[in-house]
Amino acid sequence: xxxxxxxxxxxxxxxxxxxSELAALARAHPDPACDILICPPATLLHRAGETTAxxxxxxxxxxxxxxxxxxxxxDISAQMILDAGARHVILGHSExxxxxxxxxxxxxxxxxxxxxxxxxxxxxxxxxxxxRDAANTLDIIGGQLSxxxxxxxxxxxxVIAYEPIWAIGTGRVPxxxxxxxxxxxxxxxxxxxxxxxxxxxVRLLYGGSVKPDNAADIFAVPDxxxxxxxxxxxxxxxxxxxxxxxxxxx
Ligand code: 13P
Numbered sequence: 592x593x594x595x596x597x598x599x600x601x602x603x604x605x606x607x608x609x610x611s612e613l614a615a616l617a618r619a620h621p622d623p624a625c626d627i628l629i630c631p632p633a634t635l636l637h638r639a640g641e642t643t644a645x646x647x648x649x650x651x652x653x654x655x656x657x658x659x660x661x662x663x664x665x666d667i668s669a670q671m672i673l674d675a676g677a678r679h680v681i682l683g684h685s686e687x688x689x690x691x692x693x694x695x696x697x698x699x700x701x702x703x704x705x706x707x708x709x710x711x712x713x714x715x716x717x718x719x720x721x722x723r724d725a726a727n728t729l730d731i732i733g734g735q736l737s738x739x740x741x742x743x744x745x746x747x748x749x750v751i752a753y754e755p756i757w758a759i760g761t762g763r764v765p766x767x768x769x770x771x772x773x774x775x776x777x778x779x780x781x782x783x784x785x786x787x788x789x790x791x792x793v794r795l796l797y798g799g800s801v802k803p804d805n806a807a808d809i810f811a812v813p814d815x816x817x818x819x820x821x822x823x824x825x826x827x828x829x830x831x832x833x834x835x836x837x838x839x840x841x
Pocket of ligand 1: 600754759799800819820822823
């Protein structure tokens with residue numbers, strides 16, 4: 592049985608003031624029936640960990656470098672993330688792939704380092720609207736999966752987030768059949784590559800304009816084990832009903 596996961600990606604949002612949202616979220620969900628993860632900006636990792644200590648909320652980073660240390664001004668390493676109190680990291684988000692030119696090979700190298708350090712990696716994949724319109728979605732997702740996921744993946748250290756680029760921050764969401772098609776495809780690719788045991792234990796998240804009012808429909812789709820939520824994870828009042836919808840999805 593895969594335990595469901597409600598993950599929030601704060602992106603480049605949040606200062607110390609916003610830690611009160613984490614505290615409110617923790618109070619609202621003292622004993623959740625799913626895992627809850629918030630990935631604040633790196634500057635808040637340590638304080639977010641302190642705010643959520645002894646609560647059900649886990650903290651993750653949004654990025655890490657492929658090397659363990661060295662002359663990489665501005666970057667953070669897997670060890671630094673662990674030292675700050677986080678146990679998860681998002682890798683290969685489309686905003687990193689687009690804004691920082693990250694390739695599948697880059698993401699795979701980062702994931703390998705993060706996994707060997709003991710972090711759980713959330714690797715993101717997703718197609719552009721042009722790729723979907725050209726009926727290339729599954730080819731694109733298949734290529735990103737085989738290129739970005741290292742051979743060291745297990746059910747514990749890997750989570751995949753399917754985030755169609757055209758659905759991120761736009762209010763547009765694929766219909767349930769479209770989400771189900773991609774999640775089923777990802778599941779079958781993971782089973783083929785890693786075997787049924789590992790392939791069936793990796794959690795698959797949907798991301799892109801998940802809101803309180805569409806969460807239940809998305810969580811009813813087979814092979815959707817949770818969500819990676821951007822804008823609606825910033826406020827406890829928005830994220831909390833999404834968590835409740837995930838708990839209710841059984
Ligand atoms: P939104 O929920 O704001 O569309 O962002 C999704 C996302 O990119 C999460 O990583």
